[in-house]
């Protein structure tokens with residue numbers, strides 16, 4: 001189903017999630033139809049990991065979740081021990097997740113916890129020593145802060161969440177960071193700050209995971225968004241955030257369609273091909289395409305991820 005698009009080559013999806021073994025075949029069958037040939041699989045199940053490694057050794061670049069519970073309690077020893085084994089276990093990168101609601105899931109988090117606390121430096125240092133890139137999710141869409149994170153005393157403001165990762169970037173300039181979801185800053189008013197990160201830190205790359213978030217925000221100012229994509233062509237990797245357990249044709253197809261419309265076409269005011277929970281009561285989400293040149297699409301869909309993860 002790639003024939004009708006401007007870009008007809010293979011796709012490297014730099015952000016997918018894989019779970020139990022029985023969900024993986026179906027995911028790949030659907031992805032194949034949409035041209036996905038390689039992907040980062042963030043592992044949620046040991047059985048799924050073993051199954052995928054055995055059955056699809058060429059397909060996946062595996063990402064290992066580091067223990068959020070330990071990190072949240074500055075319990076760095078087991079995390080460092082885990083990192084030291086990660087490559088031998090067959091993973092190529094590590095993942096941490098700090099969507100602000102992580103505080104709902106972990107008990108007794110120190111009240112002054114910060115991702116950029118010097119207490120966590122040994123974790124980032126260990127990743128650097130092992131040459132393991134880190135996919136680090138921080139913050140969330142502006143819409144979530146309006147809808148779900150009003151309690152700033154618990155979740156922090158978005159600015160505070162972003163400043164914590166900025167502190168990490170300032171101190172760890174040799175570790176490769178893949179900051180998903182456009183660095184949580186695809187909102188047009190945040191592109192200037194994201195730009196300053198990319199200019200200051202040569203060790204960060206972004207992915208475009210969350211078709212909904214990218215389409216909703218980047219469509220709001222096609223000129224600014226396109227300028228950004230053209231400037232940072234080498235540093236942006238296509239990603240979807242699709243999960244194996246949601247492996248339905250329609251679910252997957254709508255997400256690919258949204259991003260392909262956004263990147264490859266010049267559509268205007270095209271309704272997002274699935275419901276946007278965040279805007280359904282406030283007018284909906286519409287896509288305005290950026291119509292990127294083919295040379296940029298090649299980097300976005302394939303070359304950038306291949307250079308980093310399959311050199």
Ligand SMILES: [Zn+2]
Pocket residue numbers: 015017209241
């Ligand atoms: Zn994800």
